[in-house]
Amino acid sequence: MQKLGDFKLPHFFNYPPYFTLQPVRETREKQVQLWKELILDYCRTQKIFVIKLEEEFPLFSNSVIERTLSHEAREAFLSALVAEGRAEWLDKGHRSCLILWHRIQDWADIIVNFVKDNGFEDSVMTVEEIRSGIESRGTELHGIDRTILMRALKQLEQKGKLAIFKGTSTDDEGIKFSV
């Protein structure tokens, strides 16, 4: 079994047509489906939150069979993820894509559970602490993309589960939970 780092690659990763955008509709649909899953899996295990199309991305090339996804193909697959709500374009030019291997809603739930598990119901924390604090180690929150975290927090704020306030320095906001 081939690996990309410690990621286990499926067998069809070595199937050359997999790397060519298929024109026939039925075949294309299947191909897109497989790529969507693969991208999400890979990003989840590798904790990758953003894919930049113009940069090299290990998943998009296979040196064994010497094939690489074309820009068109990459955009096609990522667009499919966006359409499904599992990704978002960060810019109009579609050069950068935010990968939501957990939906925002899911992240919100994870935060709530995190708060409950650690008894932070009435506490105050900084955003950064949530991301990289001791408590978050070993959880999925550790190393989470800041944009995603902010979105999840904002969602929770709208639900009244917490309040976001500006901290002493401009780049660090605080969260007052009221879960």
Add this chain to the structure above:
Amino acid sequence: MSNFFSKAEVTSSGRPVFLRNEVECHLLSGVDLESEDHHSFSPLKSGILILTTHRLLWLPSSSAITPTSASAIPLAAISHIFSSKKSLKSVFHSPRIRFQVLVSPDGRVFDPGSGSGSSSGSGSRSVVVTAVVRGKGDCDGFLVKFWDSWRARAWESNETSGSGSGSGLASGTGAGTGTSGGLYSTDGSVRMVGVAGILRKEQEMWESTDKSLQDAFQDLNALMSKAKEMVMLAEKMRQKLLSGTSSQTSGTNDEDMGSKEEIQDWLLSVGIISPVTKESAGALYHQQLSRQLADFVRTPLERAGGMINLIDAYCLFNRARGTELISPDDMLQACSLWEKFDVPVMLRKFDSGVMVIQNKSHSDEEVFARIRSLVTKPEALRNGISPTDAAMTLGIAPAMAKEHLLTAESKGLLCRDISPDGFRFYINLFPEIDQCNIYFVKDYGICSTWIKAVSTSG
């Protein structure tokens, strides 16, 4: 038989016996002789009218010739020849030659040879005789010669040379009347003297030009008929070769096949006899063209493995026609008409826009089966196939092969792989991949075959 006419002697084989110096000038068949007053003589039906320098002879048709049945009218007895009147009536009737004949008191044609004196003093009653020409001869030409011979009065020069009298046309010859008098020299050839001589000279020149023109055209006709023979020969050889190559399968060595192919090519390009043209077919032009095209295209189709590009067919067809080329539009129309007839070929347009002619019996399924077996071979599983590979296996042109591969792809049989190595096709594995468990591979099926093939390459 009537006593009106003089008797003409005939030989035992039915040819007239000519007088001294008498020369035959013209002949018409299917001629009736009638008298205009309807009672001078009973009509002579359907005979041969011979004009000579001296007489007008009428012979019954060959089956009825007896030594006594041929009749003659001496030209000397003719007092007038009527010119032919071209009227509306004459268009529908058979041509007629009318002339006036002097009749002796006893109701017979005046016979100057009988020595009954000069024509003017013989109680000149005359009868108009009509020769109705029902046969196909050249009536006008006969009439011209009739005039000439009658004016030439050849019989008089005979008489003068015989009797020594100086009358007649022998002017300008002066001395030596004994041997050189008259229009005809002693050796029987016509002499060029006087006005008649000039006329005769003109006539002869015209005749010889006419003859050489006719000869020239004969040559051209001969050439054309030879060309036609050549093309027919080519056709025969082609047929023979066709039956020869199809009957021999394994026993032929490559060299033979090669030269046979050459000959076939050459014959095909030599051409088609009588191409259908807009003139020959008129309103049915496209229909006839369509059928001819369907016939023609069968041989190239066979050699191309059942499918040929429309453009290639167009070039081949026009080349075979030689002249009378057809336009691309005509070609397209001719092919489109095939739908309406029961011909074994059809026009097909691929998604890519390429148009081909293929046999109706051509089966896409059969081609796909062959592609499938090609693309599941271990080598193809590892590296896929290119249109060239397919072309070699299927025995068709690479462009046609590519069309087939694209069609197979659209049916879900193949997948494309585009890379710096080129445009290749693989067997379609996507349907086999289980979305829910992408790491799971069945032990059987194409997927496992593929994995095995790929892994053995290292």
